[in-house]
Amino acid sequence: MRTALFVPASRADRIPKAVASGADAVVVDLEDAVAPEDKAGARDALAQYAAAHPGDRLWVRINDGSTPWFDEDLAVCRSLPSVAGILLPKAEAPDHVYRVSGAGKPLIPVIESAAGLQALERIAEAHGVVRLSFGILDLMVEFGTRPGTDAARFVLDQTRLRILVASRMHGLRPPLDCVHPDFTDLEALERSAAFARDMGFGGMLCIHPAQIPVVLRAYQPLPQETDWARRVIDHADSTGEYAFRLDGRMVDLPLIERARRILEGST
Structure with a gap:
């Protein structure tokens, strides 16, 4: 999952466009994109769309466990076979994570608060969690961080690092980076x-179809990387050597593992 594109559940007419966007996952949003008075209608629209399009494998961002909509959101996700997984926003209470994992769907908790960061290890170890993500805008509001500053970038990168460490420690798939809010600035x-990819992230949450090809390109291995990886694996597999010289540089087990991951990502 390199790209996960949000679409409001209250605008079910936009779901086919999102499905056709090339995104690896479409996330139907019952949370921030839906006004409180529209929550029930959005939930019904999701159910109706899923029933009419059983072949569309959709993820759903439900409302968080502190809201009055949490239980009903969870119930509708549990009842729909075409719901491929659940995003839990503002994940901070491990018991909420456990309740979502009980729905039997793959789960991506989204860390968006200091409490979520504090409980990160317990969240990451919960049954059913497949990967992590985070929301930097909510975190910066809580921290009082000024957006667009060097300090904001420091907070972003520190949060990324914590998410990466928790993901690796608990054997989760590479995490998804937070949204890039300015969808007009593709550069x-x-x-x-590219920065998040180089850190070790596996993809990104997206808010506009125009972001999809940019992110997909960023997470696609470069041809020279794929060529290097293939030659590393060919040499290791044919000789049984796990320490050798290639292109004037030493290659050992960590680089062989990196080469395997590059080839897995290019297929």
């Missing part, structure tokens, strides 16, 4: 996606 998006 900045490309830089941000």
Whole structure:
């Protein structure tokens, strides 16, 4: 999952466009994109769309466990076979994570508060969690961080590092980076996606179809990387050597593992 594109549940007419966007996952949003008075209608629209399009494998961002909509959101996700997984926003109470994992769907908790960061290890170890993500805008509001500053970038990168460490410690798939809110600035998006990729992230949450090809390109291995990886694996497999010289540089087990991951990502 390199790209996960949000679409409001209250605008079910936009779901086919999101499905056709090329995104690896479409996330139907019952949370921030839906006004409180529209929650029930959005939930019904999701159910109706899923029933009419059983072949569309949709993820759903439900409302968080502190809201009055949490239980009903969870119930509708549990009842729909075409719901492929659940995003839990503002994940901070491990018992909420356990309740969502009980729905039997793959789960991505989204860390968006200091409490979520504090409980990160317990969240990451919960049954059913497949990967992590985070929301930097909510975190910066809580911290009082000024957006667009060097300090904001420091907070972003520190949060990324904590998410990466928790993901690796608990054997989760590479995490998804937070959204890039300015969907008109594709150059900045490309830089941000490349930076997160180089850190070890596996993809990004997206808010507009125009972001999809940019992020997909960023997470696609470069031809020279794929060529290097293939030659590393060919040499290791044919000789049984796990320490050798290639292109004037030493290759050992960590680089062989990196080569395997590059090839897995290019297929």
